[in-house]
Amino acid sequence: MLAGDLNEPGQIAVWHRRGALRFSIAIVIMLTAEIVTLTISFAALVTLLSAAIVGYAAFRALTYLGLAERRWSLLLWPLATCSTLGVLHMASSDIGTLLPGLIVLAFQFxxxxxxxxxxxxxxxxxxALLLHLTDMSSRDAVIRLPLAILVWLVVSEVPSRLLGELRDKQRALELLATTDPLTGLLNRSRLEAHLEMAGDSSAVAVIDLDHFKEFNDTQGHISGDRALADFSGVLQSMTRAGDAAFRYGGDEFLVIFPRTTPAEAAEILDRCAEMWDGHGSGLTFSAGIxxxxDDAVRAADGLLYEAKRGGRERVLTVERSLARQA
Known part of the structure; x- marks a missing residue:
């Protein structure tokens, strides 16, 4: 079973459960081997029981210390398996020679x-553990040990590198699916999720470049695309780390400002207008915030069109609209 992206919330906890299950199965395999080979002893039983207690106590300690969500904490389970195998071999000297495959499974994890x-x-x-388990001669070790190391590297490094490449490609595909290729801003596919996440204590701005259609028709699509990309760059530079900027339509943009009032968002877009100042294209923009x-986008869109009707090149909130009418 392939690992999901371990950077995602909850994934490490999932793999701790799988690691604990593998460790439990390894202990059952060791116990079964003792029974089948008729070498089971009180010392072996105590060893296996103690290993289970120590392994799960170590996990609880990691959890208590807040370290169980670290990726390296998953190494607990292969280390616990190999340590148990080594100690069991000392308690029951014949059994270790039958179970070096557990080391391979540890490297796979x-x-x-x-x-x-x-x-x-x-x-x-x-x-060192393999030499301890098998007690092989120097002549045998020259052949068997390099082969064992090769197997360990194959079962650990190949999956690790392939999964890394798979995760990189998955992230690239997700970025492609959620990002506008021209502007680098988010596209509308994640808009509803961001609006829901931001909630009521946010501000939503809908922005439109003034007279962009005429500019595009007279200057050409290449110049139009350059203006869109330039404006997107200015918009990204002015918004904050937690804000989400979208290309909402052809020359329309939408920005979600979490934990921000419309008045505060208007100040940000005012500064954006000063920084933009046509940016060589002569274009201005209007915005409604x-x-x-639930009705944030529709309300912002209405304020945008009010700004358009009022002469363009302005940022309107409900308060600014009322002030203009007064």
């Missing part, structure tokens, strides 16, 4: 959950 190169850090301790909520 490392490859699925950790960045490339992590498996390399465990080659030396794993080699409304308070967040």
């Amino acid at each position: 490392i490859g699925i959950t950790q960045p490339p190169g992590t498996g390399l850090l465990f080659i030396l301790p794993a080699s 409304a308070e967040g909520g």
